Each structure stands twice: as C-alpha cells, then as structure tokens.
Amino acid sequence: MNNSPIGIFDSGVGGTSIWREIHKLLPHENTIYLADSKNAPYGPKGKDRITELSIKNTELLLEKGCKLIVVACNTATTNAIKYLRENYDVPFIGIEPAIKPAALQTKSKAIGILATKGTLSSELFHKTTDLYTNGIKIIEQVGEGLVPLIENGEIDTPEMENLLKIYLKPMLEANIDYLVLGCSHYPYLIPKLKTLLPKHVTIIDSGIAVAKQTASILESLNLSTQEKTSGDCLFYSNGNPEILNEILQDDFLVEGLVF
Template structure:
C-alpha cells in the first residue's frame, strides 16, 4: 500500500463531512475520497444487519479506489458494524463513537445529555460505554427527523427549531452541563442548539479526536503522505449533490454516482 493512496471516508450522507473537515485541516497533505450514502440515510432507523451490509458495500467501494485507511464517519455504522469490518477487511479502520468519556469525566452537575440516532443509542458498543460511567446520569435522546432535515438542507427551518426545542429542553431542565452530539450530522446544528441551551452547557463532538486518531494510525503504519504532488479531495454522493456542495462550500470534485 502506497502512502500517497487516499484516505477513504464514508457516512450515511453528508454529516461525515464534519469529520472530513477536521481530517483535512489536520492532514492537508492527504488525498481523500468521501462517500455520502444519502440514498440510504438515516442509518439510525435500520437494523444491525442492514447497517453492516451498507458499511461493507461502502468499504468495498473505497477499497476499489485504493484507499489505504477507512474512516467510518458515522456513529451508527461504527457502533453497529466496525467489529465486523475489522474482521473482514485487511485495512486499518478508524471508528467514531459519542464522546461520553470527556463529558462524564468533566461534568460538575453529574448529569450529561446525549443526542444521537436510535441505531447508536441501541447498540451494544454504546451501552458498554454507558455502563463504564454509572456514577453519571446520562440523559439519552433520539434525534428523530434531524438527519432527514439536514440532508434536505433545512438546518434553519421552523421544523428543525421545533424538534431541537422538544429534544433539548428536558435535558436543560434536568441540569445537564455537557451535551454530547452522537451523530456526525449534528455539528451542523450547533448554531441552532446554542440558541436553545444556556451558555454554560458545553457541546462536545468527536471530530477533532477522530482526526488525531487518523493521524496516529497513519504514522504507526508509515502511511503519512509526504509527496509534494497536488492533492485530490473527491466526494461522491448517490443523491442530489446540491446540499453536499453547499455544506462544503465548493462544487469542484463533487460527483453524483450510483452505489
């Protein structure tokens, strides 16, 4: 495997671009290929078997493109499928899980909130993580409808504001001091979330930690790209590319593709 080969990243749509941005910022010398499986979003409402099947399909597409490492930029896919992916494919995988640890370790009210998909909150991996912090009260909330609205580019719609109020107000009333965003789509909602929750509540997502782990694994495997050739950042979506282009801020290298 050549160090100039791309990093492969996939998500159930456009949300994982929040992870891509962190990786690209930390590792600007890397080529990347991003798959937005928007046609099948959200993964959070699917069965474990369906999530594993979709994750394998995405992985194989990225491996066909010569990717040297795969970042599963989706909490639901990580918590439901990463064990199977690591067993099946001979390539390093980076997963993403809700950042419960920093929130649980730093909370002063001993109460934290987590907003995530049904697939993540119901997963075995997530529940094991929760058990580790039994001394902290964790208020879980499924973000029904949020991913669909983000995929449609309706981040600032009245419907989005209504759902966020419904999901976040009970957490505020329960005296949380940390809000963990357990879906890579949700960082795009931070401006709206900040209008609803008090200033003292800290919002945590996993993006920066995933980028650091990606760098660490590349270094460990001698796969850091040291070439001076021009770098490529390629994005594929199996849906309308309009929202993806808007969220990235550019339309070059964004392609619609059946997969």
C-alpha cells in the same frame, strides 16, 4: 500506498464534519468522501442492514485504492466496525459519542446525549456508557427527524428549531452541563443549538479526536504521505450532489454516483 487516499463514508452528508477535521489536520493527504444519502438515515435500520450498507461502502472505497477507511457514522461504527475489521485487510477508524470527556468534566453530574436510535441501542454504546458514567445522570435522546432535515438542507427552519426544543427540554430540566453529539450530521446544528442552550452547556462532538487518531494510525503504520502539496479531495454522493455542495461551501468537485 503512502499517496493513496484516505477513504471516508457516512450515511449522507454529515460525515463531512469529520472530513473537515481530517483535512484540517492532514492537508497533504488525498481523501475520498462517500455520501450514502440514498439510504440515510442509518439510525432506524437494523444491525444486519447497517452492516450490509457498510460493506458496500467499504468495498467501493477499496476499489478506489484507499489505504485507510474512516467510518464517519456513529451508527455504522457501533453496529458494523467489528465485522469490517475482521473481514478486510485495511485499517478502520470509527466514531462514537464522546461520552468519556463529558463524563470526566461534568460538574452538574448530568450530561445529555443526542444520537440516532441505532447508536443508542448498540452494544458498543452501552459498554462505553457503563464504563464511564457511574454516578452520572444520562439523558439519552433519539434525534428522530434531524438527519433527513440536514440531508435536505433544511437546517435553519422552524421545523428544525421545534424538534431541537423538544429534544433539549428534558436535558435542560435535568440541568445538564455537557451535550454530546452522537451523530456526525449533528455538528452542523451547533450554531442553532447554541441559540437554544444556556451558555454554561458545553457541546462535544468527536471530529477532532477522530482526526488525531487517523494521523496516529497513519504514522504508526508508515502510511503517511510524503507530499507537501495540498491533497486531492474527491466527493461522491448517490443523493442530490447539490446538497453536498451546499454543505461544503468550497470549490470541491462533487460527483453523483450510483451505489
């Protein structure tokens, strides 16, 4: 099992932001990334449908021999990871908005959270928010329309900039000093966000924390590879593989797959 791959899935290309951090921290591990672009975004879908899609992705990764699965999607984590952990005999690592560090470090006592509808309406999100944000103003914003634009490779477009300006306006009016990105697609917007936000606003995503947790779980379960060569990285997409190629901008093989 030690040389078996780490499986990673997301509702499209966004979870590659999580994959990058995992690959950077654990370069000797084999990885398989699954982009369910055909069904992106997961955010507007109901809990049952999100769970159904997460089951499909999980079973495909298990068929490919994965030793651990990273649910690199905030919406799938908050809606389906409990079911996955209860029904499959493999470790799962989820991703949720990094509310805790923002809440602990804010000086203005106001933080913005940009996320999908599925994440913001989930029970797990509300539990985390209630636990860490007493006395802090939270400005929640559904990033409607952002994921489809990213999935189509339309990051540097006037439409994207206009949407971001609309979504950031109430946050800036509330004097936020932290912006939490609650979708694994959104780190690809950081360069654009930095041009629209004051310099004192810190942007936080969950990629590094997820990578560290992956390393910790592998070590604790004695599942870490002993190989010293660079791991194999495989990517599958049921959408347009060229979009995934553009996002990766590296010499990786992206295969189209029907699932």
